[in-house]
Amino acid sequence: MKDEEPSKWVRVSDNRWRRVTRRDLLKIAAAGAAAASVGPFANIQFAFAQQRRLTILHWSHFVPGYDRWFDGEYVKEWGRANNTEVVVDHIPFGQIPARAAAEVAARSGHDLYQHISPPPQYEPEVEDLTDLNEPLIKKYGQIELAKKSSYNPKTKKWFGLSNSWVPDPGHYRKDLWDEAGYVPDSWDNVLLAGRKLKAKGVPVGIGIANDIDANMVMRDIMWSFGSAIQNASSEVTINNKNTVEAIKYVRALFKEAMDPEVLAWDASSNNRAMLAGKVSYVFNAISIARTAEKDFPQLSPQIQIWKPPRGPNNLGGKRLGAQHVMLVYTIWKFLPDDRKRLAKQFLVDFINSWSRAFKAAELYEFPSFTGTVPDVRAQVMTDAVAARLENNPGKYRELATATQWSTNVGHPGYANAAEGEIFDTGILPQMMALAATDKMSAEDAAKWADAQIKPVFAKWKGRGLM
Amino acid sequence: MAVAERRIGPPLTALRIGGRALLYLTVVIVTFLASFPFIWMLITAFKQNSDLYNIKNNPFIFNAPPTLFHVQLLFRETLFSQWLVNTALVGGVVVIITLLVAVPAAYSLVRLTGRWGQRVGIGIFLTYLVPPSLLFIPLARVVAELSLQDNLWALVLVYPSFTIPFCTWLLMGFFKTIPGELEEAAMVDGCTRLGALWRIVLPISVAGLLTVVIFAFTLSMQEFVYALTFVSPSAQKTVSIGVPTDLVRGDVFYWGSLMAGALIASVPAAILYSLFLDRFIAGLTAGALK
Numbered sequence: 001m002k003d004e005e006p007s008k009w010v011r012v013s014d015n016r017w018r019r020v021t022r023r024d025l026l027k028i029a030a031a032g033a034a035a036a037s038v039g040p041f042a043n044i045q046f047a048f049a050q051q052r053r054l055t056i057l058h059w060s061h062f063v064p065g066y067d068r069w070f071d072g073e074y075v076k077e078w079g080r081a082n083n084t085e086v087v088v089d090h091i092p093f094g095q096i097p098a099r100a101a102a103e104v105a106a107r108s109g110h111d112l113y114q115h116i117s118p119p120p121q122y123e124p125e126v127e128d129l130t131d132l133n134e135p136l137i138k139k140y141g142q143i144e145l146a147k148k149s150s151y152n153p154k155t156k157k158w159f160g161l162s163n164s165w166v167p168d169p170g171h172y173r174k175d176l177w178d179e180a181g182y183v184p185d186s187w188d189n190v191l192l193a194g195r196k197l198k199a200k201g202v203p204v205g206i207g208i209a210n211d212i213d214a215n216m217v218m219r220d221i222m223w224s225f226g227s228a229i230q231n232a233s234s235e236v237t238i239n240n241k242n243t244v245e246a247i248k249y250v251r252a253l254f255k256e257a258m259d260p261e262v263l264a265w266d267a268s269s270n271n272r273a274m275l276a277g278k279v280s281y282v283f284n285a286i287s288i289a290r291t292a293e294k295d296f297p298q299l300s301p302q303i304q305i306w307k308p309p310r311g312p313n314n315l316g317g318k319r320l321g322a323q324h325v326m327l328v329y330t331i332w333k334f335l336p337d338d339r340k341r342l343a344k345q346f347l348v349d350f351i352n353s354w355s356r357a358f359k360a361a362e363l364y365e366f367p368s369f370t371g372t373v374p375d376v377r378a379q380v381m382t383d384a385v386a387a388r389l390e391n392n393p394g395k396y397r398e399l400a401t402a403t404q405w406s407t408n409v410g411h412p413g414y415a416n417a418a419e420g421e422i423f424d425t426g427i428l429p430q431m432m433a434l435a436a437t438d439k440m441s442a443e444d445a446a447k448w449a450d451a452q453i454k455p456v457f458a459k460w461k462g463r464g465l466m
Numbered sequence: 467m468a469v470a471e472r473r474i475g476p477p478l479t480a481l482r483i484g485g486r487a488l489l490y491l492t493v494v495i496v497t498f499l500a501s502f503p504f505i506w507m508l509i510t511a512f513k514q515n516s517d518l519y520n521i522k523n524n525p526f527i528f529n530a531p532p533t534l535f536h537v538q539l540l541f542r543e544t545l546f547s548q549w550l551v552n553t554a555l556v557g558g559v560v561v562i563i564t565l566l567v568a569v570p571a572a573y574s575l576v577r578l579t580g581r582w583g584q585r586v587g588i589g590i591f592l593t594y595l596v597p598p599s600l601l602f603i604p605l606a607r608v609v610a611e612l613s614l615q616d617n618l619w620a621l622v623l624v625y626p627s628f629t630i631p632f633c634t635w636l637l638m639g640f641f642k643t644i645p646g647e648l649e650e651a652a653m654v655d656g657c658t659r660l661g662a663l664w665r666i667v668l669p670i671s672v673a674g675l676l677t678v679v680i681f682a683f684t685l686s687m688q689e690f691v692y693a694l695t696f697v698s699p700s701a702q703k704t705v706s707i708g709v710p711t712d713l714v715r716g717d718v719f720y721w722g723s724l725m726a727g728a729l730i731a732s733v734p735a736a737i738l739y740s741l742f743l744d745r746f747i748a749g750l751t752a753g754a755l756k
Binding site: 057059060061062063064087089090091092093095098099101102103105106107108109110212213267268270271272275276277278284285287291295296298325 | 515516519520521543602603604606607609610615616691694695696698699700707710711712714715716717718719
């Protein structure tokens with residue numbers, strides 16, 4: 001087709017053409033320009049009407065009522081008061097590290113990320129929350145183990161804000177232990193009673209496997225025997241005679257008071273074993289006791305709580321238990337500033353309201369900022385649920401002193417990235433298992449652990465985080 | 467006098483009877499083992515916790531009255547129905563995408579690429595062997611760049627990355643058994659290559675296509691790592707991630723509801739398998755004989 005001035009031919013289908021005059025062309029262009037100019041204004045109008053949005057990632061809480069309260073009540077109230085849509089997502093607790101790694105890799109994720117163990121390895125990726133922690137500490141005070149789980153003394157950075165933590169007491173079958181003639185107040189008693197109870201078919205149930213419970217209790221034993229992975233200055237100290245004694249103790253406990261299945265336990269194994277009446281002593285958060293109250297009313301009065309046992313007197317006689325769960329919120333650095341500000345505002349308001357969270361958690365969580373729940377002791381000493389179901393309001397009284405016998409992973413130092421990696425790779429339970437199964441002597445197992453741990457410390461020190 | 471009927475076949479010797487008995491015994495044992503997980507799930511879904519945990523009780527019977535509590539908890543306290551819908555949606559779309567890509571890919575590799583086709587096919591299959599635990603982090607970046615984070619469509623995008631390689635390799639084996647002369651005859655009669663594929667090859671390949679459908683669907687249904695990484699809102703989850711999130715709380719497992727969820731989610735797949743069992747086996751074994 002030949003173009004003819006002043007019009008042009010325009011193809012409208014395979015074999016159809018039509019003329020477009022100059023006037024048509026100008027009309028079309030003007031209409032298009034007018035439409036394009038309205039677009040940005042429509043967007044701005046839409047933005048003014050749009051609510052702010054805050055996304056939070058939580059684990060699926062052991063207490064379903066806590067999630068119902070937080071998701072269904074608290075965040076809705078806060079959202080209305082702050083013209084914000086708050087979205088709370090949940091994942092299984094075991095998947096928290098994987099999801100965090102994915103969000104860091106994607107440079108996209110939730111505004112508030114809740115970890116259930118200290119996350120020092122993410123320090124380069126998270127906001128410094130000094131501006132939140134320090135005023136809250138001045139206002140409420142903070143327990144030491146919360147500081148050691150969310151602060152890096154080397155970089156002077158608060159890499160997280162810990163709202164709460166979960167103690168890890170012993171659960172024991174009082175009826176069986178009374179028959180044996182002991183209380184689980186010392187590790188010596190645990191072994192002595194354990195021998196008798198194993199003979200009766202209800203052995204001690206402490207995992208020696210790569211799971212959260214075993215990791216905690218192996219640390220409890222090491223600390224109670226006067227040893228530790230690191231000292232307060234982040235130097236590796238595991239290879240010493242106290243560690244050897246702790247390993248020998250665990251070997252004796254395994255052979256004389258436990259069943260071999262503990263080598264293959266996971267986080268739920270001790271719960272199931274205790275509730276099935278298969279074992280007589282475990283370490284756990286009070287999820288076991290609370291589950292027994294709800295589902296096993298005949299067994300529940302026999303399951304009682306006790307502090308972690310003392311170590312041998314000749315090795316210091318310490319009584320120390322690791323925190324079972326350490327709840328720490330982080331805010332990713334890669335988020336836009338407005339989202340970070342909103343997340344910080346939420347955290348401050350949440351801490352100021354934390355007494356409500358304490359109630360919703362049914363004594364599972366304890367406050368990191370002590371002043372947020374001034375009457376913790378009174379509430380622990382008179383538990384309404386235990387009073388109603390078992391006529392035993394003081395069932396959880398041992399938790400009233402939890403801050404005295406609980407400490408952080410990394411004790412006596414901080415919960416640093418190296419300690420986190422050692423925890424995740426299960427080096428301590430492996431050390432104990434190697435000796436318990438006679439694959440190594442206690443001395444060699446301590447040396448083996450030392451050889452595994454030192455490169456991890458060197459790596460993280462090389463990255464400037466320790 | 468009536469003529470006695472002669473028995474057709476070899477005489478029933480003791481050996482034959484013994485052999486038959488052994489065969490049936492083996493079948494019964496294998497059937498029991500194969501169906502045991504379903505039996506266990508069914509019993510546990512309706513068993514009271516106190517009965518389940520009591521190690522003195524016979525685990526295969528209801529020692530206490532059965533209960534609907536676990537099923538009620540599954541449907542009332544979780545978004546299980548929504549998760550089933552999400553799983554079906556994702557599975558269905560992934561199956562369609564897989565068929566649209568794997569069928570022409572497998573056909574091309576078998577018919578059009580000569581000696582290199584087999585090698586390329588193996589190379590494609592090897593990508594299936596890369597575990598999701600290695601890929602989920604880089605794929606998280608891709609998903610975020612496409613603004614599909616926390617969206618069900620992220621799974622629709624990602625799942626074909628493992629269904630297509632596997633199904634392409636599967637279909638290659640199947641297409642190899644179809645004589646090329648059939649298509650040549652069709653093309654002599656005026657069909658294009660595509661027409662021969664559509665009119666001749668695909669109707670003969672129903673068994674292989676069904677195998678692809680079943681595999682792609684079940685691979686999508688059971689996938690966990692990507693579903694965990696890319697989708698966190700509860701209403702967007704699939705069964706494989708929604709059930710453990712809501713029914714495994716800390717160290718407490720809601721066994722009854724978990725088993726109910728697993729049973730309900732697996733029954734449709736089991737029905738699908740059994741409806742098309744003959745064709746499924748034909749599809750799997752198509753490449754075994756030359």
